[in-house]
Amino acid sequence: MSISDWFKARESRRYTVLDGDAPARAEVPDGVWTKCSACKKIVYDGQLAENVRVCPHCGHHFALCAAERIDLLVDPETFAEFDAGISSADPLGFVGAKPYTESLGTAREQCGLSEAVVCGRAEIASHPVVIAVMDFRFIGASMGSAVGEKIARAFETAVAERRAVVLVTSSGGARMQEGMLSLMQMAKTAAAARRLAEERLPYVSVLANPTMGGVTASFAVLADVIFAEPGALVGFAGPRVIEQTIKQHLPKGFQSAEYLLEHGMVDDVVPRGQLTARVGLVLDYLAAGERA
Amino acid sequence: MTRRYVMEFERPLVELETKLEELRRIDFAQNPELVSEVEELAAELERLHEETYSHLSPWEKVQVSRHPDRPKTQDYLETIFTDVIELHGDRAYGDDEAIVAALATIGGMRTVVLGHRKGKNTRENIKRNFGMVHPEGFRKAIRAMRLAERFGLPIVTFIDTPGAYPGIEAEERGQAWAIAEALAVLSGVRVPVVCVGIGEGGSGGALAIGFGDRLIMLENAYYSVISPEACASILHKDAGKAADMADCLALTAADLVELGIADEVVAEPLGGAHRDTGVVMSAVRERVLEALGTLAASEPDAIAERRYERLRRIGVIAGDLG
Ligand SMILES: [Zn+2]
Numbered sequence: 001m002s003i004s005d006w007f008k009a010r011e012s013r014r015y016t017v018l019d020g021d022a023p024a025r026a027e028v029p030d031g032v033w034t035k036c037s038a039c040k041k042i043v044y045d046g047q048l049a050e051n052v053r054v055c056p057h058c059g060h061h062f063a064l065c066a067a068e069r070i071d072l073l074v075d076p077e078t079f080a081e082f083d084a085g086i087s088s089a090d091p092l093g094f095v096g097a098k099p100y101t102e103s104l105g106t107a108r109e110q111c112g113l114s115e116a117v118v119c120g121r122a123e124i125a126s127h128p129v130v131i132a133v134m135d136f137r138f139i140g141a142s143m144g145s146a147v148g149e150k151i152a153r154a155f156e157t158a159v160a161e162r163r164a165v166v167l168v169t170s171s172g173g174a175r176m177q178e179g180m181l182s183l184m185q186m187a188k189t190a191a192a193a194r195r196l197a198e199e200r201l202p203y204v205s206v207l208a209n210p211t212m213g214g215v216t217a218s219f220a221v222l223a224d225v226i227f228a229e230p231g232a233l234v235g236f237a238g239p240r241v242i243e244q245t246i247k248q249h250l251p252k253g254f255q256s257a258e259y260l261l262e263h264g265m266v267d268d269v270v271p272r273g274q275l276t277a278r279v280g281l282v283l284d285y286l287a288a289g290e291r292a
Numbered sequence: 293m294t295r296r297y298v299m300e301f302e303r304p305l306v307e308l309e310t311k312l313e314e315l316r317r318i319d320f321a322q323n324p325e326l327v328s329e330v331e332e333l334a335a336e337l338e339r340l341h342e343e344t345y346s347h348l349s350p351w352e353k354v355q356v357s358r359h360p361d362r363p364k365t366q367d368y369l370e371t372i373f374t375d376v377i378e379l380h381g382d383r384a385y386g387d388d389e390a391i392v393a394a395l396a397t398i399g400g401m402r403t404v405v406l407g408h409r410k411g412k413n414t415r416e417n418i419k420r421n422f423g424m425v426h427p428e429g430f431r432k433a434i435r436a437m438r439l440a441e442r443f444g445l446p447i448v449t450f451i452d453t454p455g456a457y458p459g460i461e462a463e464e465r466g467q468a469w470a471i472a473e474a475l476a477v478l479s480g481v482r483v484p485v486v487c488v489g490i491g492e493g494g495s496g497g498a499l500a501i502g503f504g505d506r507l508i509m510l511e512n513a514y515y516s517v518i519s520p521e522a523c524a525s526i527l528h529k530d531a532g533k534a535a536d537m538a539d540c541l542a543l544t545a546a547d548l549v550e551l552g553i554a555d556e557v558v559a560e561p562l563g564g565a566h567r568d569t570g571v572v573m574s575a576v577r578e579r580v581l582e583a584l585g586t587l588a589a590s591e592p593d594a595i596a597e598r599r600y601e602r603l604r605r606i607g608v609i610a611g612d613l614g
Pocket residue numbers: 036037038039040041055056057058059060
């Protein structure tokens with residue numbers, strides 16, 4: 001299903017979004033209710049949809065797919081996707097536990113996407129933007145050549161058309177199945193983000209659960225204003241790698257959005273219900289020069 | 293025989309060497325029939341030696357790249373550079389010894405040198421955290437990059453790290469933020485950037501000072517998105533599959549040239565750079581000078597523009613490219 005199909009079908013669509021911390025398990029066992037993975041209470045789907053997929057009992061933020069996220073953030077009927085046809089090759093002929101081509105095929109089929117990021121032109125609070133949203137269901141939204149290319153083009157399009165960039169990240173990091181080609185996408189996307197900054201065009205990033213590794217350590221945190229969703233896990237090294245290295249247990253809340261706020265790494269932690277208005281307001285401030 | 297560091301794949305060689313040494317202690321006057329046997333064994337050893345080292349697998353190269361006697365950033369700095377002034381500290385938190393920043397001269401050219409810094413022994417390695425950088429190390433590097441740009445000094449970097457340090461404090465002080473900023477700054481500096489992969493190129497920690505206008509790789513140096521062991525643990529839940537993953541990851545110097553990421557490979561002496569550091573030093577010196585000479589002719593803006601285009605070309609994609 002393409003993004004535009006999704007928008008057409010969204011009224012009748014029943015959400016079957018996977019939670020970020022349990023990507024293999026659907027959160028909706030029978031389509032009527034969901035058990036919250038944080039507080040274990042029952043949440044009715046209608047309730048969840050109305051509440052932008054935030055648990056009404058405990059405030060746990062369920063994962064959103066790219067289409068839901070775009071729907072939430074942009075002004076109605078302003079989104080037009082670009083570069084939808086770019087997808088990954090298998091340049092190294094990589095075979096891990098299973099062939100990379102197989103992982104790609106499964107992801108494409110399950111998500112109805114050609115790659116792990118969706119990019120397009122849109123308006124947010126009437127400001128022209130390029131919006132790019134990562135979809136964690138697609139191989140953990142890891143960054144290989146195709147994701148790197150789409151992100152770089154998103155920044156370049158914004159420069160060419162003098163638009164702001166709004167980016168929602170969630171990713172396990174670099175896509176190891178493309179080896180060094182993936183690592184180099186970090187430099188490529190950081191370079192593209194720098195060019196946007198040199199053009200004095202605003203860049204707002206929203207770090208969603210989870211944002212790790214090579215995505216955090218490149219374009220995600222080069223924004224002018226960085227917001228994070230409550231409870232999102234954000235960092236460079238994964239918690240398990242750190243535990244194995246230091247041979248200690250990690251403190252509770254380590255690498256959470258709130259922890260990052262406390263350590264000065266993000267501008268604010270913004271509950272999803274307030275996100276659209278907050279991003280819009282930031283653009284009101286930063287895009288002032290573009291209004292002329 | 294003096295004790296030395298033996299890599300896993302060298303064991304059969306070392307066993308044979310030991311055997312040969314024992315045999316040579318025999319009184320051949322009393323056992324003349326053994327002379328030819330010893331000679332045969334010596335020939336066999338030579339053949340095995342040649343065979344082992346001239347066809348190293350990717351995983352064996354990774355082991356060579358980690359050899360404790362392998363020349364380190366500090367050796368290059370002391371041997372092929374002169375008038376070195378080290379620049380300490382990030383001006384915000386501290387001085388990370390896992391990375392060195394210095395003003396240094398090579399062949400009469402003033403440069404800024406950046407390098408991951410592993411130690412030569414355990415004591416040094418503890419001080420330098422085995423070349424695993426904390427955020428303040430990357431921030432020191434960023435400071436040096438900006439300095440280089442302001443005063444028009446080319447940048448020469450030496451890549452040799454297992455990776456950025458995965459620790460609580462590193463995360464607390466913004467490891468990802470520091471690396472991201474290093475990438476952004478390095479991508480746009482308007483001076484030539486020449487990088488040399490001398491040992492380990494571990495992921496984002498390597499990349500933070502590991503790309504530019506020229507990437508020169510030593511023959512047995514590796515550069516990878518993830519260590520073969522970590523890749524094996526994640527994909528196979530078995531670190532023992534590291535050799536297989538090293539084959540898959542395309543991490544050798546030759547692979548990098550093929551992928552369009554590295555420009556050239558510097559041959560190492562048989563057995564690795566530690567067998568004859570003098571040869572390696574002068575080869576690296578020559579290549580760095582050649583690269584700096586070529587790049588020196590470019591206008592500052594053109595250098596940054598060409599670096600961007602170089603980065604933009606890296607990657608293999610499919611589908612409708614628009
Ligand atoms: Zn809940």
